[in-house]
Amino acid sequence: TQLLEQSPQFLSIQEGENLTVYCNSSSVFSSLQWYRQEPGEGPVLLVTVVTGGEVKKLKRLTFQFGDARKDSSLHITAAQTGDTGLYLCAGAKDSNYQLIWGAGTKLIIKP
Amino acid sequence: NAGVTQTPKFRILKIGQSMTLQCAQDMNHNYMYWYRQDPGMGLKLIYYSVGAGITDKGEVPNGYNVSRSTTEDFPLRLELAAPSQTSVYFCASSYVAGHQNTEAFFGQGTRLTVV
Numbered sequence: 001t002q003l004l005e006q007s008p009q010f011l012s013i014q015e016g017e018n019l020t021v022y023c024n025s026s027s028v029f030s031s032l033q034w035y036r037q038e039p040g041e042g043p044v045l046l047v048t049v050v051t052g053g054e055v056k057k058l059k060r061l062t063f064q065f066g067d068a069r070k071d072s073s074l075h076i077t078a079a080q081t082g083d084t085g086l087y088l089c090a091g092a093k094d095s096n097y098q099l100i101w102g103a104g105t106k107l108i109i110k111p
Numbered sequence: 112n113a114g115v116t117q118t119p120k121f122r123i124l125k126i127g128q129s130m131t132l133q134c135a136q137d138m139n140h141n142y143m144y145w146y147r148q149d150p151g152m153g154l155k156l157i158y159y160s161v162g163a164g165i166t167d168k169g170e171v172p173n174g175y176n177v178s179r180s181t182t183e184d185f186p187l188r189l190e191l192a193a194p195s196q197t198s199v200y201f202c203a204s205s206y207v208a209g210h211q212n213t214e215a216f217f218g219q220g221t222r223l224t225v226v
Contacts, residue, residue: 009151033214042115042201042217043154088153090215098169099215103153 003027004091006102014110016078021105023089024071030092032065032072033099037086079109113137117202117218124192124225132187132221134202142205143185144169144215145177147198154201160185161207192225199223 004025013019023032031050035043047056049065049072056063060083062075076083086106090099118133136143141162146154156169160179174196176188185204189196199222203215 004153006153040219042203042220043215044217045214048214090154098156098159101153101155103151 004089004100004102006087006089006105008105009103010106010108012108012110013079015081018075018077019079019107020073020075021087021107022071022073023091023102025091025100026070027091027093027100028069029100030069032069033090033092034063034072034074035088035090037088037104038084043086043088076107079107081109081111083107084109115202115204115216115218117200117221119221120219121222122224124189124223126192126194126225128192129188129190130192130223132189132200132202132223134185134187134218135183136185136202136204136216137183138204138206138216139182140204140206140216141182142207143179144203144205145175145185145187146201146203147171147196148201148220149198157187157200189223194225197223197225 007022033048034046037043047063052067052069054065060077064073086104088104089102115136144159145157155171158177160166163182166177179185199220201220202218205215
């Protein structure tokens with residue numbers, strides 16, 4: 001069974017703090033995607049990482065793909081209330097149309 | 112751009128009733144998916160389709176059926192609704208070419224309650 005485990009499941013912090021959420025697996029993925037989902041909406045893609053060790057930045061968000069392509073992290077610097085949402089990671093394997101989804105990290109940024 | 116459109120947004124069904132959740136995409140994507148999302152859980156794949164006329168079961172297909180007569184439409188049918196099917200349903204589409212798995216675009220979801 002291919003599982004993507006996300007941690008923590010829930011995180012509530014003050015605006016301005018930094019945070020890191022994790023997405024771990026024992027399986028190797030050809031790519032890994034991070035999505036953000038807001039209440040009442042479907043997930044929206046933030047980034048795709050493909051190469052082991054790859055780091056991508058999206059303003060205050062930094063995404064890293066593990067060297068062995070089994071894990072990924074999302075670091076948010078100086079969190080803002082607009083960062084509140086459910087963050088989902090999804091892994092893809094070669095020749096596989098089915099994304100494997102983590103259960104998500106629910107992030108609440110308090111003003 | 113419409114993207115992926117799902118209807119209805121909300122529905123309450125009685126046990127044993129049937130309904131069809133509609134999904135349409137205007138991006139000419141070859142792949143389409145139906146997921147359900149239960150509280151505190153990730154997305155569970157119900158059915159998927161790799162092109163018109165081709166569908167296959169995902170992780171949790173029991174109690175559901177799909178069809179894909181056109182590239183654009185991918186309806187999900189519940190024949191005998193059960194309380195266990197209370198969930199939020201998301202339709203998604205993507206363009207997959209070769210070994211490249213690209214971005215999945217999601218609809219806004221259908222919140223279904225079975226009572």
